[in-house]
Amino acid sequence: xxxxxxxxxxxxxxxxxxxxxxxxxxxxxxxxxxxxxxxxxxxxxxxxxxxxxxxxxxxxxxxxxxxxxxxxxxxxxxxxxxxxxxxxxxxxxxxxxxxxxxxxxxxxxxxxxxxxxxxxxxxxxxxxxxxxxxxxxxxxxxxxxxxxxxxxxxxxxxxxxxxxxxxxxxxx
Numbered sequence: 001x002x003x004x005x006x007x008x009x010x011x012x013x014x015x016x017x018x019x020x021x022x023x024x025x026x027x028x029x030x031x032x033x034x035x036x037x038x039x040x041x042x043x044x045x046x047x048x049x050x051x052x053x054x055x056x057x058x059x060x061x062x063x064x065x066x067x068x069x070x071x072x073x074x075x076x077x078x079x080x081x082x083x084x085x086x087x088x089x090x091x092x093x094x095x096x097x098x099x100x101x102x103x104x105x106x107x108x109x110x111x112x113x114x115x116x117x118x119x120x121x122x123x124x125x126x127x128x129x130x131x132x133x134x135x136x137x138x139x140x141x142x143x144x145x146x147x148x149x150x151x152x153x154x155x156x157x158x159x160x161x162x163x164x165x166x167x168x169x170x171x172x
Contacts, residue, residue, distance in 0.1 A: 003092040004105055008112075011088075015112040019122050026067040032128040035061040058136050061129060062120055070120060078118055082133055085113050086141060096142065099134045110134060 007013070021030050029035035039057055042048055049055035054072045062070050062078070070078075090096055094106050111130040114121040121130045 004094065004109055007088065007092055008109065011113070013109065013112045013116055015108070016115050016122060018125075021125070024065060024123055026065065027063060027123045028067040029061050029063060029124065029129075031125050032132075059133075061132055063123065064120060065123065074120075078114075078120070078133070079137070081117055082114070082137065083141060085110060086138070096138070098139060099131060102134075107131070107134070 021027070024030070029038070039060060042060070043057065048057045048060070054069075054075075059075055060069060062075065064070055086096060089106060089109070095103065096106065099107075111121075111127045114130045114133070115127070121127075121133075123129070
């Protein structure tokens with residue numbers, strides 16, 4: 001049994017069954033292309049405010065069952081779990097890489113973890129929202145100093161000084 005198999009068992013992670021889009025009519029971004037088209041139009045209109053938390057393009061795809069962008073508090077809760085999941089995966093010596101170079105078994109664990117923990121990640125086709133959070137955040141997370149990563153794994157959420165290179169973009 002691999003370390004990843006043991007992790008599935010230890011955490012009780014099971015991929016939830018996909019939801020039926022017909023039952024979630026208010027969700028705007030079920031398909032990735034729907035969000036991409038919307039985001040392009042919103043950028044052209046100048047409706048995103050770069051550098052303003054909650055007003056940028058990052059995580060604009062993250063919506064609740066009513067099609068509303070999730071609150072900053074919920075985004076922070078999600079990002080805390082995302083970071084803990086990466087720390088856990090790193091602790092069992094998985095080879096974490098940028099999304100396009102990450103082993104499918106690792107990505108499937110990540111998807112199952114997020115989708116079983118947060119309904120927002122189930123409100124889409126083909127796991128694209130879980131994939132998107134990896135794409136938007138992994139590179140900045142992996143470049144953090146080890147001391148900050150250790151604090152995150154211990155649940156210490158006390159704000160710490162950050163250098164520009166160590167700053168995590170998170171959701172915006």
